[in-house]
Amino acid sequence: xxxxxxxxxxxxxxxxxxxxxxxxxxxxxxxxxxxxxxxxxxxxxxxxxxxxxxxxxxxxxxxxxxxxxxxxxxxxxxxxxxxxxxxxxxxxxxxxxxxxxxxxxxxxxxxxxxxxxxxxxxxxxxxxxxxxxxxxxxxxxxxxxxxxxxxxxxxxxxxxxxxxxxxxxxxxxx
Amino acid sequence: xxxxxxxxxxxxxxxxxxxxxxxxxxxxxxxxxxxxxxxxxxxxxxxxxxxxxxxxxxxxxxxxxxxxxxxxxxxxxxxxxxxxxxxxxxxxxxxxxxxxxxxxxxxxxxxxxxxxxxxxxxxxxxxxxxxxxxxxxxxxxxxxxxxxxxxxxxxxxxxxxxxxxxxxxxxxxxxxxxxxxxxxxxxxxxxxxxxxxxxxxxxxxxxxxxxxxxxxxxxxxxxxxxxxxxxxxxxxxxxxxxxxxxxxxxxxxxxxxxxxxxxxxxxxxxxxxxxxxxxxxxxxxxxxxxxxxxxxxxxxxxxxxxxxxxxxxxxxxxxxxxxxxxxxxxxxxxxxxxxxxxxxxxxxxxxxxxxxxxxxxxxxxxxxxxxxxxxxxxxxxxxxxxxxxxxxxxxxxxxxxxxxxxxxxxxxxxxxxxxxxxxxxxxxxxxxx
Ligand code: SF4
Numbered sequence: 001x002x003x004x005x006x007x008x009x010x011x012x013x014x015x016x017x018x019x020x021x022x023x024x025x026x027x028x029x030x031x032x033x034x035x036x037x038x039x040x041x042x043x044x045x046x047x048x049x050x051x052x053x054x055x056x057x058x059x060x061x062x063x064x065x066x067x068x069x070x071x072x073x074x075x076x077x078x079x080x081x082x083x084x085x086x087x088x089x090x091x092x093x094x095x096x097x098x099x100x101x102x103x104x105x106x107x108x109x110x111x112x113x114x115x116x117x118x119x120x121x122x123x124x125x126x127x128x129x130x131x132x133x134x135x136x137x138x139x140x141x142x143x144x145x146x147x148x149x150x151x152x153x154x155x156x157x158x159x160x161x162x163x164x165x166x167x168x169x170x171x172x173x174x
Numbered sequence: 175x176x177x178x179x180x181x182x183x184x185x186x187x188x189x190x191x192x193x194x195x196x197x198x199x200x201x202x203x204x205x206x207x208x209x210x211x212x213x214x215x216x217x218x219x220x221x222x223x224x225x226x227x228x229x230x231x232x233x234x235x236x237x238x239x240x241x242x243x244x245x246x247x248x249x250x251x252x253x254x255x256x257x258x259x260x261x262x263x264x265x266x267x268x269x270x271x272x273x274x275x276x277x278x279x280x281x282x283x284x285x286x287x288x289x290x291x292x293x294x295x296x297x298x299x300x301x302x303x304x305x306x307x308x309x310x311x312x313x314x315x316x317x318x319x320x321x322x323x324x325x326x327x328x329x330x331x332x333x334x335x336x337x338x339x340x341x342x343x344x345x346x347x348x349x350x351x352x353x354x355x356x357x358x359x360x361x362x363x364x365x366x367x368x369x370x371x372x373x374x375x376x377x378x379x380x381x382x383x384x385x386x387x388x389x390x391x392x393x394x395x396x397x398x399x400x401x402x403x404x405x406x407x408x409x410x411x412x413x414x415x416x417x418x419x420x421x422x423x424x425x426x427x428x429x430x431x432x433x434x435x436x437x438x439x440x441x442x443x444x445x446x447x448x449x450x451x452x453x454x455x456x457x458x459x460x461x462x463x464x465x466x467x468x469x470x471x472x473x474x475x476x477x478x479x480x481x482x483x484x485x486x487x488x489x490x491x492x493x494x495x496x497x498x499x500x501x502x503x504x505x506x507x508x509x510x511x512x513x514x515x516x517x518x519x520x521x522x523x524x525x526x527x528x529x530x531x532x533x534x535x536x537x538x539x540x541x542x543x544x545x546x547x548x549x550x551x552x553x554x555x556x557x558x559x560x561x562x563x564x565x566x567x568x569x570x571x572x573x574x575x576x577x578x579x580x581x582x583x584x585x586x587x588x589x590x591x592x593x594x595x596x597x598x599x600x601x602x603x604x605x606x607x
Contacts, residue, residue, distance in 0.1 A: 030213055167314060170318040170321070
């Protein structure tokens with residue numbers, strides 16, 4: 001299982017699409033690692049600078065319809081090779097969400113009100129995420145503040161995460 | 175309760191149901207090309223899982239950019255070539271024997287009714303013409319397919335498309351599928367299987383059915399599928415004659431996968447083609463479709479005849495018929511890419527290549543070439559191409575370029591006119607649209 005604990009990157013916008021996550025011009029690369037420097041390169045968002053804000057992050061918190069656009073798996077890979085293994089959002093594009101679990105990563109959907117609260121309490125401050133996968137709990141810590149939120153994933157997605165992704169799951173099982 | 179073709183194939187191949195809605199299916203064939211497979215190979219190597227489930231069920235080709243045009247495409251070819259060698263994949267097609275995957279693999283008899291097929295390519299739906307469930311997949315699914323010979327799918331909702339009437343003279347399978355996509359939209363069949371049926375489909379050749387199924391993805395479908403019948407058996411007979419006593423025996427076996435009369439469909443659409451006129455796309459979405467008459471006179475810079483949609487021998491024959499004894503407009507660049515070496519040879523033998531060349535066309539080796547805008551006819555900014563391909567997305571054939579999708583007859587007529595033009599093989603009748 002991957003590591004789901006670490007620093008949080010807040011991306012305050014809905015509909016962040018796969019082209020913003022990883023531009024199509026890098027699809028000709030033949031290794032995942034080659035995508036690393038280009039994550040979120042084309043995302044223009046106030047108070048976000050890809051060159052400085054991604055390093056050292058483990059999780060992304062964003063809003064509705066995250067990962068919409070193409071079905072390319074390069075989007076979760078670009079996150080993965082940067083050490084980001086968790087995306088928490090108010091909603092996901094279906095294929096992006098499944099691609100995340102297929103890669104053994106977490107795509108956690110939370111109600112909009114919870115996401116709003118996370119943004120107002122933690123965005124802009126150094127925030128640490130602690131994930132208790134077995135208990136289904138996310139705990140956010142920043143200086144002098146912390147909040148625990150429960151989450152659920154389906155049994156199948158849970159098994160994919162535990163195995164480390166669809167390749168490992170299928171190899172062990174079929 | 176009766177079953178659809180896809181439901182029958184799913185039941186015959188199910189190895190697991192990890193959730194009620196998830197079917198893990200055993201695969202009969204995994205197809206590979208040099209654009210999407212190298213990433214999967216590299217990742218399997220990195221995981222210490224550089225294995226293949228069955229080298230005889232894996233078929234691979236270098237087709238998208240061939241011969242290699244630069245260091246990157248050369249590296250992609252090299253990874254696929256070395257992988258095929260190290261795993262003893264016998265059906266690997268390299269320079270001299272290679273052609274567009276979705277034309278080459280059917281021609282080799284690799285697809286049978288009732289098969290499950292995956293490939294890291296969205297137009298894998300083409301192979302549904304044989305009554306197979308064939309779907310394009312992402313890299314992780316491709317990796318699992320290569321490694322274990324299984325793939326997970328959602329329960330298949332089916333859209334049954336009854337095509338009535340018969341093709342008017344000068345109207346082709348391409349016009350039919352364009353009219354369908356224009357009608358149901360680019361999301362009209364999202365995540366569904368389109369089961370193409372009806373008298374018009376029964377009358378179609380396998381090549382025409384492949385054109386039909388090829389563009390199912392442009393309506394969002396996972397797969398297009400045609401019920402296997404005598405035509406299917408007739409096409410496959412050279413490859414299956416040792417397996418069956420007679421074509422009737424083969425038909426009896428394959429019609430196990432025919433849809434039950436009381437099968438339940440997500441949606442049923444009736445589509446009549448008896449009055450259909452040649453169609454063409456405008457704009458950047460494949461459901462932006464109009465009759466050719468409404469687009470006639472639109473200037474073009476290039477004509478491209480080829481691809482997995484319309485690069486087969488019948489397509490070249492029709493185009494050559496239009497081009498016979500004519501010259502293409504001096505301001506138009508004509509490019510034809512026969513889809514496979516066998517198609518190329520046949521076209522040479524029939525004098526079709528000579529007709530293309532006499533008309534002023536450039537004839538390329540079999541490859542995807544210009545279709546995906548990576549080689550052999552990339553458009554410059556602002557240029558317009560009349561193409562027999564399947565995608566008109568913004569930038570598909572080159573940044574800033576515009577692609578109009580049409581049949582080979584319309585493309586050939588447009589090459590002569592220097593602008594989108596009605597094919598002379600189509601005789602307008604009153605009231606047609
Ligand atoms: S011809 Fe075009 S659509 Fe067909 S497989 Fe090649 S690139 Fe894809």
